[in-house]
Amino acid sequence: MTKQHVHESHGQIVKRLKRAEGHLRRVIEMFDDGRSCLDLAQQLHAVEKAISEAKRTLIHDHVDNCLDVAANGGSKPAKTVLAEFKAISRYL
Template sequence: MAHDHIHETHPDIVKRLQRADGHLRRVIEMFGEGRSCLDLAQQLHAVEKAISEAKRTLIHDHVDHCLDAAANGPGKATKAVLAEFKAISKYL
């Protein structure tokens, strides 16, 4: 791991992902139960939305805290901060 750190948002992100994991497991069970495609699509959409929100929160937190601190603090050059922003923004 390049950086060992935890942000205030990480516990909330983990909770969201755990909830999404539970929903996904339920969707898999629903397939076995022969549930309707509408029910399955609706539940898959909810799982996808939860994961997307977790990712968005993580990226925004990184931009707000890590990159801001790196850009305004001693150490990292502007090029390195910009490169890191470009790298993480491809996941938006």
Template sequence: MSEARPHVHQTHPDIIKRLRRAEGHLRSIVGMIEDGRSCLDLAQQLHAVEKAITQAKRTLIQDHLDHCLEHVVGALPRGQRAPIDEFKAITKYL
């Protein structure tokens, strides 16, 4: 659910740029299908779009963890930070 106030992070412009590029690329793939291009060409291009979207998602999630989670958790003594730091580290494998 979205909040009433804007929720903007430093990485959002990069994510928007990545998604717009993927959007344009996806439109070109539709054209490739309509033109009867080979399945190999289509699969390669779809893979590239999929990777771009996955990277945008990964960037968004990492940014959220680095900023929103840190904001909620606040300053913790070093001994109490271990679970938070481990959680952030393991999400890089999503």
């Protein structure tokens, strides 16, 4: 059994990702409709930006909550906290 790990921001992140998912489906339809490459590139950029923002929110929330708690009196050793920060910061 995995430990459930939920933050307040997770609901908003999921909403953002669901919007991006719907947007991506519409972009695929645009390909089927033969829309221009410029239109397609613009819409793909918007989907990419939405997903990127969801990822950034998740990482910032993790740093603000999990790592801050761990670094300021949590049960994790400082080396572990630093290693976790380095690992997650690669995704920024």
